[in-house]
Amino acid sequence: MKKCLIASLLVGVISLTGCGNSTATSEKPTIKVGYFPNITHAQALVGLADGTFQKTLGDNVIIETKTFNAGPEEIEALLAGAIDIGYIGPSPAVNGYIKSNGEALKIISGSASGGAALVVQPELAEAFVKNGVQALAGKKIASPQQGNTQDVALRYYLKQNGLDQSTQVIPIANADQLTMFSQKELDGAWAPEPWAARLIQEASGQLIIDERDLWPDKQFTTTNVIVSTKFLNEQPDLVKQWLTAHVAVTDWINNHPTEAQTTVNNEIEKLTTKKLKDSVLAEAWQRLNITVNPYQASVITMAQHAYDQGYLGEQQPVLDSLYDLTTLNEITGQQY
Numbered sequence: 001m002k003k004c005l006i007a008s009l010l011v012g013v014i015s016l017t018g019c020g021n022s023t024a025t026s027e028k029p030t031i032k033v034g035y036f037p038n039i040t041h042a043q044a045l046v047g048l049a050d051g052t053f054q055k056t057l058g059d060n061v062i063i064e065t066k067t068f069n070a071g072p073e074e075i076e077a078l079l080a081g082a083i084d085i086g087y088i089g090p091s092p093a094v095n096g097y098i099k100s101n102g103e104a105l106k107i108i109s110g111s112a113s114g115g116a117a118l119v120v121q122p123e124l125a126e127a128f129v130k131n132g133v134q135a136l137a138g139k140k141i142a143s144p145q146q147g148n149t150q151d152v153a154l155r156y157y158l159k160q161n162g163l164d165q166s167t168q169v170i171p172i173a174n175a176d177q178l179t180m181f182s183q184k185e186l187d188g189a190w191a192p193e194p195w196a197a198r199l200i201q202e203a204s205g206q207l208i209i210d211e212r213d214l215w216p217d218k219q220f221t222t223t224n225v226i227v228s229t230k231f232l233n234e235q236p237d238l239v240k241q242w243l244t245a246h247v248a249v250t251d252w253i254n255n256h257p258t259e260a261q262t263t264v265n266n267e268i269e270k271l272t273t274k275k276l277k278d279s280v281l282a283e284a285w286q287r288l289n290i291t292v293n294p295y296q297a298s299v300i301t302m303a304q305h306a307y308d309q310g311y312l313g314e315q316q317p318v319l320d321s322l323y324d325l326t327t328l329n330e331i332t333g334q335q336y
Helices: 004-025 037-051 051-058 071-079 089-100 124-135 148-158 174-182 195-201 229-234 236-257 257-272 278-286 298-308 324-332
Strands: 032-034 062-069 087-090 105-114 116-120 140-143 168-171 188-192 206-212 220-227 288-290
Touching: 004 206, 004 298, 032 037, 032 071, 032 236, 037 051, 037 071, 037 087, 037 105, 037 220, 037 236, 037 257, 037 278, 037 288, 051 062, 051 236, 071 089, 071 220, 089 105, 089 148, 089 298, 105 229, 105 236, 116 124, 116 148, 124 206, 140 148, 140 174, 148 168, 148 188, 148 298, 174 188, 174 195, 188 195, 188 236, 195 206, 195 278, 220 236, 220 298, 229 236, 236 257, 236 288, 236 324, 257 278, 278 288
Parallel strands: 032 062, 032 087, 140 168, 140 188
Antiparallel strands: 087 220, 105 220, 105 288, 116 188, 116 206
């Protein structure tokens, strides 16, 4: 009886041990990714749709995704640990970095450049041709959100031309901009794509400033890839695999622009139930550059503009540790 009892106990221990190992090995690593259903986040849309990220990471890794409509919301998610990697504009990335005293995140790659423009009513466009920038005096110009990338760009442009006191900046969501612009309640809007193209094609707006023309070599960052510093330290291999796929998807998009636009539009429809008109997407795409180049200088300049406008607190922002491009440089063989 004693031998039987010992044998039973041993069987129980082996059984429990086996269950323990099974549970441990069944826990797959997870990478949580945030992005917008927008053409400026094209790599996320394409790479998730065609399976490039999953293939590169392997079947053993779980990809969890979450979409956002605004940068501040995505930054809060990263700070709370709800996402590990995010596609996001430069202003919210800088804000999140400063808010966390430089500890919460790193920019690890670029994603898009360009893709913003000042679109105005036809009569204002005529006045702009005749009188230059002074035609904007006393007008109502919209931006997507106070303190966001386009808002900072618009306010800086007005200040540089002595119009910051006379021209009214109205921060309002892009969809509402389209409605108000159509009803002649706005004189213009400094809008990201595809909203600039929609204002032109759906509301008879006219483009008077392509923001690329205001930057050296016509390049400025529209979208970055950021990562939680904690996740980067704990899962550097997963970050490298994600960036490897990100670079591959970027190359594919640039080599297959027509197919890429179709995939992007299909994914936008899945996520928002609304597809962009092909003509709108085609026009918007022409003003956008899909690239892994982070264009650091443009982001630092944007941060200075935001600070000058009172958006980044009272102390001059120190962004020495904002970037970690070691892995991107290793993958691409470049020195960004």
